[in-house]
Ligand SMILES: Nc1ncnc2c1ncn2[C@@H]1O[C@H](COP(=O)(O)OP(=O)(O)OP(=O)(O)O)[C@@H](O)[C@H]1O
């Protein structure tokens with residue numbers, strides 16, 4: 122038989138981990154995890170919040186070392202892995218928290234890691250620029266290369282983090298929830314990039330809570346539950362519902378059903394609200410117990426509007442009425458006094474004190490309200506309240522006293538949510554409330570929002586997650602070029618129609 | 629990149645020009661050659677120290693022990709040269725002081741980079757430690773008979789002449805150490821990946837580690853480097869003053885840090901530039917030396933320095949917020 126000696130030997134695995142365990146002060150984050158990633162494959166990794174995905178990734182990247190177990194790269198044992206050695210082997214990570222340098226320019230953030238890994242000691246500005254331009258072009262987005270990352274909106278942080286991983290000569294690119302802050306257009310272009318990476322034999326480990334996304338892009342899928350791999354699925358097609366069941370170990374919950382009358386009292390009435398360069402001519406009514414969804418392309422002003430209602434970017438002109446009375450919102454405090462709470466999109470920078478304990482973060486917004494000025498803080502009572510919230514939102518933490526930054530990404534998210542829910546707001550404005558939250562808890566959070574609405578709280582959800590909006594909102598408005606569209610009822614609108622409105626095909 | 633930096637430092641540049649105008653209009657003696665020479669001479673030591681402190685602050689730390697390192701190294705070197713009779717080479721004098729300074733810096737680094745203790749606490753401790761050790765083990769008497777090479781160096785002038793009033797003015801060659809250090813630090817920070825790594829650590833230490841920087845190694849380098857620069861400044865101070873006084877320098881930390889903060893460095897790390905620092909030094913030196921020309925009582929200088937810091941730090945923060953579109 123004729124044998125083709127020139128045939129390229131394609132190794133069946135690029136990196137393999139065997140029996141890896143890791144625990145943090147009593148929390149077993151990973152238990153005997155084994156699996157392998159093959160070149161030219163997109164490997165999906167899913168699991169609930171706190172199931173150990175980020176921990177596993179940090180071990181692959183050399184940021185953490187495992188308590189037990191071994192890593193193999195190209196079939197060879199890969200010992201004492203450090204970030205630098207991992208990068209040199211061609212492992213690139215898009216971290217869940219981005220891991221950028223806020224004080225440096227976009228260009229430098231993109232180029233720095235690869236230049237350092239290359240062993241360069243002299244800064245070659247032309248090369249930095251070229252690398253950055255290439256990274257941004259690969260991703261097909263526009264970014265101001267000279268801007269300081271610190272001054273960018275959160276979705277651009279994510280784009281910078283992605284571009285940084287792409288400019289490297291990588292053999293494995295690990296993406297830890299790379300799409301949490303992106304809208305469908307950027308997500309689509311990322312998915313395209315991932316397919317072309319696969320075609321050039323690069324391996325991709327893709328972590329996401331958007332199960333449709335993972336099931337669509339992945340060639341293989343591993344499911345983590347409580348730190349153990351409970352399933353390795355080797356062939357398409359993957360069924361998101363089945364995957365969700367594997368993740369949680371229970372059948373997926375049903376759809377949140379609403380049945381509310383449409384003629385309740387108007388709680389919040391906004392007319393002709395405007396702020397230069399942010400939003401203009403915004404008018405809408407929010408009824409008691411109404412859930413209003415606002416969506417739009419990135420940069421259309423929906424985040425600014427949410428910040429406007431909550432006093433972070435107060436309107437310059439226009440009128441706001443709460444309960445039929447004129448209300449002035451000129452700062453966060455005045456919004457809070459009126460009972461308007463805002464759950465920001467960018468939890469890491471705006472929502473949390475990362476080094477402080479879970480307890481302090483949970484209570485940061487409500488302490489002042491529930492005990493008067495200069496009165497003593499009753500810690501026992503507050504521990505009780507905090508524990509109740511931890512249970513209600515099933516926040517996974519081994520103690521209230523741990524710094525909140527040690528919680529998994531999705532659990533940090535829940536802490537922010539609990540912090541604002543505990544102020545018992547009349548109007549709750551949420552910006553992408555379930556980005557980075559697993560399917561199971563997403564349903565729980567939706568349930569809580571519905572429950573709040575039942576109690577008469579007016580809720581405004583700003584989100585890019587169209588199914589989420591359609592499922593939860595009574596009405597939806599689309600924002601484009603700083604202006605708000607007419608009111609659409611959720612029942613009468615399909616996802617496709619909404620998406621076409623979003624990208625401006627229908628008006 | 630350069631353009632961006634310029635625009636950032638424009639207000640500071642304006643402040644320096646403004647102060648020069650005020651001082652010049654208030655008293656014509658400000659523009660006299662001997663006053664200008666004075667200003668240059670007085671900015672050498674504080675300028676070199678400020679450049680070192682700026683590097684530390686860019687990396688997200690703070691060093692308050694540098695004055696103790698400066699006087700310790702200079703005093704010890706002077707005594708060593710006198711006792712060993714090795715006082716003939718000025719190069720040897722400076723090199724051994726710098727070496728000593730970097731060893732003291734290494735002690736800081738041990739605590740900071742390897743034990744990961746907070747930088748302020750460590751350097752507060754070593755400030756006291758170094759100074760105490762010097763006074764205890766090296767002695768506390770003034771040395772006025774400096775080694776020959778140091779005396780000769782102090783007489784070596786870059787520019788000298790007579791003013792119309794008949795008094796002499798002089799700028800010593802030692803002044804060149806300031807621009808040279810500035811160029812060195814600027815090259816280090818902007819043109820090498822060690823320098824970029826320093827900013828990276830200041831921006832986010834965890835991210836710097838994940839990006840493959842050897843953060844502990846870099847921090848060790850930073851504190852040794854600052855130690856060496858401080859020692860250099862200490863030697864210049866002793867040489868130009870022609871006296872090794874172990875009680876000198878310690879106490880001027882706040883002036884130096886004020887200059888650095890005015891120059892745009894932030895206590896939270898990640899920021900700081902050579903141009904900014906030099907402008908900050910110019911402000912502080914002019915205030916400390918020239919308000920007297922206007923007849924401003926000397927304790928008012930402290931008030932002015934304090935106000936400047938508040939204004940300087942305030943504008944950085946407010947401008948940052950404006951850029952991000954956040955208002956509070
Ligand atoms: N530094 C740490 N100290 C203590 N506990 C930690 C630390 N890092 C992670 N953990 C814990 O380990 C567990 C796994 O966390 P990990 O971040 O890997 O979860 P994840 O699967 O990425 O979740 P998410 O989807 O929410 O991002 C969590 O219970 C978390 O609280």
Ligand SMILES: [Mg+2]
Nearest residue numbers: 175217529530
């Ligand atoms: Mg995670």
